[in-house]
Amino acid sequence: MGDILVFVEHRSVSLREVSLQIISKADELATKLAGRLTAVVLAAKADFLPSDFSSRADRLIVVEDERFSDFDFTAAAEVISKIIKEQSPHLVMMGHTPWGMDLGPALSVRTGLPLSTDCVDITLDGTRVKTVRQLYGGKLFARVSFRDDSKGCIITVRPGSFPVAASCGRKGELVRIENAANLPASSSRFIEYLDTGAGEIDITQAELLVSIGRGVGEKERIEEIRELAGLLGGVVSCSRPVVDRGWLPKYHQVGTSGKSVKPKVYLALGISGAFQHVAGIAGAGTVIAVNKDKKAPIFRVADYGVVEDLFAFSDALKEELGK
Amino acid sequence: MDIIVCVKRVPFTQEVDLEIDKSGKSIVTDGLAYVINDWDGYAVEEAILLKERIGGNVIAVTVGSEDDEEVLRRALAMGADRAIRIDTCGRSLDGLVVAKAVAAAIKGFPLDLVLTGVQADDDNQAVVGIMLAEIMGLSHAAVVRGIEPEEGSLKVRVELEGGIDEIRQVKLPALLTIQSGINEPRYVSVMGIRKAAKKELKVIGIDELGLSEADLALATEIEEVYLPPETGGAEMLSGDPSKLARAVIEIMRRKGVAV
Numbered sequence: 001m002g003d004i005l006v007f008v009e010h011r012s013v014s015l016r017e018v019s020l021q022i023i024s025k026a027d028e029l030a031t032k033l034a035g036r037l038t039a040v041v042l043a044a045k046a047d048f049l050p051s052d053f054s055s056r057a058d059r060l061i062v063v064e065d066e067r068f069s070d071f072d073f074t075a076a077a078e079v080i081s082k083i084i085k086e087q088s089p090h091l092v093m094m095g096h097t098p099w100g101m102d103l104g105p106a107l108s109v110r111t112g113l114p115l116s117t118d119c120v121d122i123t124l125d126g127t128r129v130k131t132v133r134q135l136y137g138g139k140l141f142a143r144v145s146f147r148d149d150s151k152g153c154i155i156t157v158r159p160g161s162f163p164v165a166a167s168c169g170r171k172g173e174l175v176r177i178e179n180a181a182n183l184p185a186s187s188s189r190f191i192e193y194l195d196t197g198a199g200e201i202d203i204t205q206a207e208l209l210v211s212i213g214r215g216v217g218e219k220e221r222i223e224e225i226r227e228l229a230g231l232l233g234g235v236v237s238c239s240r241p242v243v244d245r246g247w248l249p250k251y252h253q254v255g256t257s258g259k260s261v262k263p264k265v266y267l268a269l270g271i272s273g274a275f276q277h278v279a280g281i282a283g284a285g286t287v288i289a290v291n292k293d294k295k296a297p298i299f300r301v302a303d304y305g306v307v308e309d310l311f312a313f314s315d316a317l318k319e320e321l322g323k
Numbered sequence: 324m325d326i327i328v329c330v331k332r333v334p335f336t337q338e339v340d341l342e343i344d345k346s347g348k349s350i351v352t353d354g355l356a357y358v359i360n361d362w363d364g365y366a367v368e369e370a371i372l373l374k375e376r377i378g379g380n381v382i383a384v385t386v387g388s389e390d391d392e393e394v395l396r397r398a399l400a401m402g403a404d405r406a407i408r409i410d411t412c413g414r415s416l417d418g419l420v421v422a423k424a425v426a427a428a429i430k431g432f433p434l435d436l437v438l439t440g441v442q443a444d445d446d447n448q449a450v451v452g453i454m455l456a457e458i459m460g461l462s463h464a465a466v467v468r469g470i471e472p473e474e475g476s477l478k479v480r481v482e483l484e485g486g487i488d489e490i491r492q493v494k495l496p497a498l499l500t501i502q503s504g505i506n507e508p509r510y511v512s513v514m515g516i517r518k519a520a521k522k523e524l525k526v527i528g529i530d531e532l533g534l535s536e537a538d539l540a541l542a543t544e545i546e547e548v549y550l551p552p553e554t555g556g557a558e559m560l561s562g563d564p565s566k567l568a569r570a571v572i573e574i575m576r577r578k579g580v581a582v
Contacts, residue, residue, distance in 0.1 A: 108419070137336070
């Protein structure tokens, strides 16, 4: 009872930070539940794990197969659903990442366990697991419970929701599963990774970013912001909607699916502040946000806020700089 | 290529203050405008682009009430050939139930590809597409921002984190959840939507799909909803634009940026 299973992600022979965050939260929950914590690592060779990794779980299930050098959905789903069926964990956790978004709902269908996705917090009510997740792009929070969790439940966790614990002091028994050869043929095949971040400018090295969001309204007006950035000696970056609309190339994009940036000053113009964007500016020294919507979420994370039309503000800034 | 595209009508909540209703579990929807889910608009456009490029047939499907037919008419105006609405028959549904209903409604259809949005703007769960694929036994990939048809398969571009994309070959028949920005959804005029009214729009009740009460049971329950907690937040600057500009320049200089 009270056992927790964590699916560990890796990419390009490197453990992913999100998995350390999840296993840290799992450690806290497993302690409260007096259950065992099991980490599942599927890899071509699991030698990339940090030396203290085994102390983070009571048991480390390692399945080594060439097919796991990258994400192979068919093989991963087969192995994990088998482990779930054999061990009946109380809770299964994985990242709400592009791979977890593929795996979580599929495992829920295959195992019949209920699923709660993109969770930003997990609480216990006795032994019952409850989650906190966001609705309407973060405008609302919801506390969610499972109607029937008697056989367990599955949760996908939003990256960045939990800090990484220093160490967990578990015993880390290693269990190797060798039957990977019996896995069914894959329905998809990994070809390659492409870095979309390469471009004429590198926003990760800028000291001042002048960043625009949906509020810029139309492509034609971006030139005005370029002029402003030029006067300030800064570099233009943007949030997702600007790239989605084809107004700027992807290498300007700040956020989860773009770049994490660390300028001394980040000037956010007309950016509402979706969590995917905010995650990319955690390393910024000072965030100054300009938005005409005084309730924009960006003001919750910015150091300084200005409620103003971004072009009126930009014009005023240009005028002051010209003096 | 026979393509099915799943769409959802959602409230438009950008720059709208949400109000929690009396139950404490949902929002007040009176007075909200409704639109096609942003991601689904991209999925419909991608389906139409594939049809225009290699030929085929596109069916748009939604689960909802009569009001939700609005998004089917939009999909038809964009170029879908016909549409199906699965009526909820007054039931509350969750992601898995919706997936089961769609799977039952399209069972036996000629099918190469199913497209859905990555997630819906309202509940942000991102589950219906992949669950539908699993129920139907289709290959699948989530968060796709590029599709290149090949013989018997698709070469897809999956958006990972940190500006990295993964190129993956997915066997057909398949289901892909479509990420925003994959294309530029075409504009449809009111006239275009009116013209598309001639196209077939079939309605099936969820109770007519042969699903058992167990199939229709909900897996999760929202106990309460609440507005985001007010956290510290920004020091708000005030004054006319010139004063604000001077204050911001002063902050930049103090923080070590040479302005």
